[in-house]
Amino acid sequence: MFGPEGPSLRELAVQALSSVEHGYDLLAPKFDRTPFRTSGRVLDAVARALAPLGPFDDGLDLCCGTGAGVRVLAGLCRRAAVGVDFSAGMLDVARHQVRAADGPAIGWVRGDARALPFTAAFDLVVSFGAFGHFLPRELPGLFARVHSVLRPGGRFAFPLPAPAPASDPLFWTLLGFDAVMRVRNALWWPRFVMYYRTFRLGTVSAELARAGFTTELRALPEFGRRADGSPRVRLVVATKPTTQQGS
Structure with missing residues (x-):
């Protein structure tokens, strides 16, 4: 999973005993050589699914990390693609890796996703693999902030x-990881919030509706279907209404 150019076991241990922000500052130079980076397969599938919903003028990548999602926005947006993250180290790597060419302007903002420093400035907000850093009780505020930075008719997609399933070794791997993180956070400060099994579709759908979105689910066919026929990966597309309800 980790190549010779990736972080060492010691580096990962130091990161895990840091705060989320400082941990990612430490990991940033080698982040793209870890399995934590969103795969190109996922990025490409999301880009293909979103393209027919455009055109988009301005896009925001929420918790952008080293900028992989901003590259997706650069192919979908005509005017600007902006990445926001609270890790200065991750943003520094992103600035060096993703540069404006003939496409939209590229921008980087250091900020907390729970207190986004924007008004209704975007037509599209995306996020890739970041939601494990938010506790379930934080979702209402997070989704409300995303709603506030979208223009009417704008989309929030991830x-x-x-x-x-319990028969898959991955189920027990993720369950074990979450259990270890809970013990770590109970015994060590500052906390490192990263849980893989807290961001569930039912809760997400309810909180998106509560924030004022209308939501649709689109299967990403590149990843196939499970034995019960359900998609292995869905694209959640939440839309901010063009008019206020009741108007």
Whole structure:
């Protein structure tokens, strides 16, 4: 999973005993050589699924990390693609890796996703693999902030894999990881919030509706279907209404 150019076991241990922000500052130079980076397969599938919903003028990548999602926005947006993250280290790597060419302007903002420093400035907000850093009780505020930075009719989109069944070793791997993180956070400060099994479709759908979105689910066919026929990966597309309800 980790190549010779990736972080060492010691580096990962130091990161895990840091705060989320400082941990990612430490990991940033080698982040793209870890399995934590969203795969190109997922990025490409999301880009293909979103393209027919455009055109988009301005896009925001929420918790952009080293900028892989901003590259997706650069192919979908005509005017600007902006990445926001609270890790200065991750943003520094992103600035060096993703540069404006003939496409939209590229921008980087250091900020907390729970307190986005924007008004209604975007037509599209995306996020890839970041939601494990938010506790379930934080979702209402997070989704409300995303709603506030979208223009009427704007979209909030993110891929959401189906949970692994109990017969899959991945189920027990993720369960074990979450258990270890809970013990770590109970015994060590500052906390490192990263849980894989807290971002569930039912809760997400309810909180998106509560924030004022209308939501549709689109299967990403590149990832196939499970034995019960359900998609292995869905794209959640939440839309901010063009008019206020009741008007």
